[in-house]
Amino acid sequence: MSQTQNVEESQETSPEIQEHGNLLEVKDLTKFFPITGGVLSKVIGWVHAVDHVSFEVPRGKTIGVVGESGCGKTTLGRTILRLVEPTSGTIIFDNKDVSTIPQRHFRKYRKRMQIVFQDPYASLNPRMVVRNILTEPLRVHKTIPKGKINPYVLAIMREVGLDKEHLNRFPHEFSGGQRQRVCIARALVLNPDLLVLDEPTASVDVSVQARVLNLFKRIQKRRNLTYMFISHDLSVVTHMADIILVMYLGKILEVGSKKIFTMEKSKVHPYTSALGVAVPIPDPSLERNVILLKGDVPSPANPPPGCVFHTRCPEARAICSEKVPELEQKESGHSIACHFR
Amino acid sequence: MIESKDTVLELRDIRVHFFTYDGVVKALDGITFDVYKGESLGLVGETGCGKSVTVRSIMRLIEDPGKIVNGTIMYRDKDILQMDEEDVRKLRGKKIAMIFQDPMTFLNPLMTVGEQVAEVILLHQGLPGLTDAEKDKVKKAEMKQILKEEVTKVFELVRLPDAAGLYSRYPHELSGGMRQRVMIAMAIASKPDVMIADEATTALDVTIQAQILKLLQNLKDDLTTTLIFVTHNLGIIAEMCDRVAIFYGGQVVEVASTMVAFKDPIHPYTKGLLKAIPLLHAPKEKLDSIPGVVPNLVNPPGGCRFNPRCYLAEKNLDVKENLCTVTKPKLLELRPNHFVACHVREKEYKHI
Amino acid sequence: MKLRDYAIKRLLLLIPVMFGVSIMSFILSNSIGDPIASYIGEDQDRLTEARIQLLTEQLGLDQPLHIQYIRYLQRLWPLETPELTNIGSWYLRPPDLGVSASFRPPLPVLDVIITRFPATAELAIFSMIFAVVIGIPLGIVSATRKDQLPDQISRITALSGVSMPIFWLGLMLQVLIFNSNMIFEDLGLGIKMPYHERYNVNKFFAKEDNILGAVVGLLNLLPFLDLGPIPTTGFYLIDNLLYLPAGVPALESILVSLELFIDALIHIFPPAFCLAWVQMALITRMTRMAMIETMRQDFILLAKSKGLSERVIIYRHALKNALIPTLTIAGLSLAGLLTGTVLTETVFDWPGIGRWAVTAVSNLDIAAIQGFVMVTALIYVLSNLLVDILYAFVDPRIRYD
Secondary structure (H helix, E strand, O other): OHHHHHHHHHOOOOOOOOOOOEEEEEEEEEEEEEEEEOOOOEEEEEEEEEEEEEEEEEOOOEEEEEOOOOOOHHHHHHHHOOOOOOOEEEEEEOOEEOOOOOHHHHHHHHOOEEEEOOOOOOOOOOOOOHHHHHHHHHHHHOOOOHHHHHHHHHHHHHHOOOOHHHHHOOHHHOOHHHHHHHHHHHHHOOOOOEEEEEOOOOOOOHHHHHHHHHHHHHHHHHHOOEEEEEOOOHHHHHHHOOEEEEEEOOEEEEEEOOOOOOOOHHHOOHHHHHHHHHOOOOOOOOOOOOOOOOOOOOOOOOOOOOOOOOOOOOOOOHHHHOOOOOOEEEEOOEEEOOOOO | OOOOOOEEEEEEEEEEEEEEOOEEEEEEEEEEEEEEOOOEEEEEOOOOOOHHHHHHHHOOOOOOOEEEEEEEEEEOOEEHHHOOHHHHHHHEOOOEEEEOOOOOOOOOOOOOHHHHHHHHHHHHHOOOOOOHHHHHHOOHHHHHHHHHHHHHHHHHHOOOOOHHHHOOOOHHHOOHHHHHHHHHHHHHOOOOOEEEEEOOOOOOOHHHHHHHHHHHHHHHHHHOOEEEEEEOOHHHHHHHOOEEEEEEOOEEEEEEEHHHHHHOOOOHHHHHHHHHOOOOOOOOOOOOOOOOOOOOOOOOOOOOOOHHHOHHHHHOHHHHHHHHOOOOOOOEEEEOOEEEOOHHHHHHHHHO | OOHHHHHHHHHHHHHHHHHHHHHHHHHHHHOOOOHHHHHOHHHHHHOOHHHHHHHHHHOOOOOOHHHHHHHHHHHHOOEEOOOOOOHHHOEEOOOOOOEEOOOOOOEEHHHHHHHHHHHHHHHHHHHHHHHHHHHHHHHHHHHHOOOOHHHHHHHHHHHHHHHOOHHHHHHHHHHHHHHHHHHHHHOOOOOOOOHHHHOOHHHHOOOOOEHHHHHHHHHHHOOOOOOOOOOOOOOHHHHHHHEOOOOOOHHHHHHHHHHHHHHHHHHHHHHHHHHHHHHHHHHHHHHHHHHHHHHOOHHHHHHHHOOOOHHHHHHHHHHHHHHHHHHHHHHHHHHHHHHOHHHHHHHOOOOOHHHHHHHHHHOOOHHHHHHHHHHHHHHHHHHHHHHHHHHHHHOOOOOOO
16 A cells, blocks of 8 residues: 555654643633624623533543533534634643644644534535645645645545545535545545544434444544544444533533443433433333433523523532532543532 | 224325436335324435435425326325315315424414414314304404414423413524424324324434423324324434334335334345444444445436345345346335335245 | 614714715715806806805815815704803704705705705605515516416516616607607697696695695694694695695585696606616516525425415415515615616606706706715615614514624
């Protein structure tokens, strides 16, 4: 596989490669969006999209972020890449605080952090052929010498399961799964360390989803990539992730292993177990006791006081509406934010 | 669960074509199955497999450039496809009601949710609890009051909070879950024989989806109706349905009880599909995938539409050449109450 | 944001907009020629060097342009402050827009606008009603009978509406009416009075000859009330309907006013038709497009699945949704009609502000041009605001952010 060697050769070696340790550390990251109103467009409130979130991701691992719509998982991914500027908090990427450096200096980190969006059709320029889509970031960041661009791009295409003949096609000529492969290839050309995957399989079919997920796993193994996998589909996240973050109204309620959704009720956050049993399982022989959460998710513009989950929590007591529970470590790699766990 | 096998709907050889500029999309290629009274039947398949087109054909809601070119749909000894428009309209919303996917786009944004439900009640029941003579005397304001009370009752039935105050709210003022309940209220307002839920929970969050699924289950039991549940989510089928019909590329490939279809499927596509999904309760390291892509229905593969992706068809080259790629397999009862459309399986089971 | 807040915000935004417009119009109109030129006219002999000198000083034309502009703004400012320290002595006065020199004798621009604007407004509003009342149903019919005969007819009508210049259409209409009138006259059925005679405001309406005037007159008899004379509204259709000839029995006077009203209607029809055609074409096409788009929406499918009839679906569910984009077009049309009457008023010799603007431009009447531009800008901004507020009544989803 000469192409593969090419890839390896042309890889830019990141300064002081660390085999272990955390690639990403996020501390108290907060993103509030202003709500304006009145005659003079004054700020009359804030949408608490991401509210003092802290976590760390070891190199080569996958962190899965789950939660319902409006929980801030998408904003979290974009804030880490500084596609959205954080309100406060620090983002430490490869032992360097990248949250406050100016955008133009951030560029060299930007190429090491890439994102794959949910809708591959919307995120690909419909007037560009695949060749241009894939070579454009290379020309911007100039990471590969001009003469080597073509074989390099071909190698990447092979890696994601596309053929040479796809090079001159437009996005609309592909199926949904193939389009997502183009997006993955575009994210890979700059040889990133961190890949934020924002609902990457939400718009592909079940039979195709399996192949895309397998592809993600394969690429991760080969390149020692770190993933941040954002999805509302619990089964997909648990399949992919090593660490799982459960978010609700901008807050992290629980950090744990992929087993948290099937663990005993008393050992996990009430929201986590409710989520776990709410997912319909394709096994008709399984008898399950679904805990129905009452009501809807409150608006992130006006989150409830105390524990954000108390309005829907089946176990809520008086203290829950008064005091905010801290995210406390229960055992190694498992933290819960709840007064009664 | 279902003892008697009275059918409410009998679909026979339904063919629907869409005449587009790119060519004729053969969306349905001879759909055949029965719906039994009181059961909940799941229709499952991927994008473009024809499950939604099938249920829209039952309501005769296929819009231009689509056309139902062949088939019969028997409802109470009458062929829906032969009825005149007037009779079909008396069926829609009254005998057969539909719950659609996205509660935001399917509700009229400029009408209050109450008005939208009241409209169905007035159309199909008139003013409930009144004789014709009395109806003529009712003034407009009174009529509104009576309808409002009726709507409130239906809203309570679908467990909407503050049912009375909801009448004059607009769709955009409600949450996704509440909007979906309003749509369900519209569907059950006339206590239909058949309720069709077309991806009714796809746009919702899991915890809200669980609420809605529970509600549909309860309503189906309370109103003793038949439920047809269209979804791409195998988990929902397993939880909601007694029987399931699996669709692929505009054909039905397998019909069986949910238990049998999930535990002991016969058709290679069903088997592949079940292996391809990640499971929350039983994680696997690698997912088995089905090679290839969903067929293009303008120029679909000949014979069995699954044949290019089928491991059975590939192994039996002679079979492939003779049958799988040429003749469309018939949906046959290979085991009692278990229907499969596959040439290779058909041969295997004939030998037994 | 509340609708009231939004309206206030938009009205406040009016100030910088009008400020910008005043700068633009001031600079542009002062750069087209010598303002004194408009005083030449027929009085060439009397315009001696000394008089030019005097006029230049009187009008402040000897000052640099920015000083002239500041003075212009000072005259516009409606608050008169004789003594800055004594707030009680402040009073409101009408803004001074200058003097329109294209009249002999010159008239204050504001007076000209006030007397002429109703004629333009009447023509525009009448055309608007015309365009909406015909355009919207035509659009619905074309949408529901897509690609059938009614749709084709409306398409041709609309196309010809956009492609026929107003002045040509106006002239053709005049020729047509003149010729047919000749024939009618031969038959003894003609409209006898030429309309320029009819449409002379000052000559036609005596102050008390009008119902409104009579009511005001009666009220003025009360010792504690003095409303002053309200002569006419300036809208010919309304004034004619309210006309109350002195010393004529009641029944007969109603017949007279009715006859006058019909006559006014006949006369407003050709220019209004001319003016409305383009807007009608736009509204028809917009309604058709929006209607077709709405009929493809999901909620229409739901309405069908409820068993509603085609008629109910179109009129109860689709129409209101389809009218939202039409409303935008109609709002822009209204502004366009009010100001775009320049051609129509010229062709039909209609005594509105459009006709006056043409005269003003050809006479280099700078104060008049500025006044016209300011009024036009104001109308545009206000009619846009009106449309935005109307949205809130049609569409409950609108939030003003």
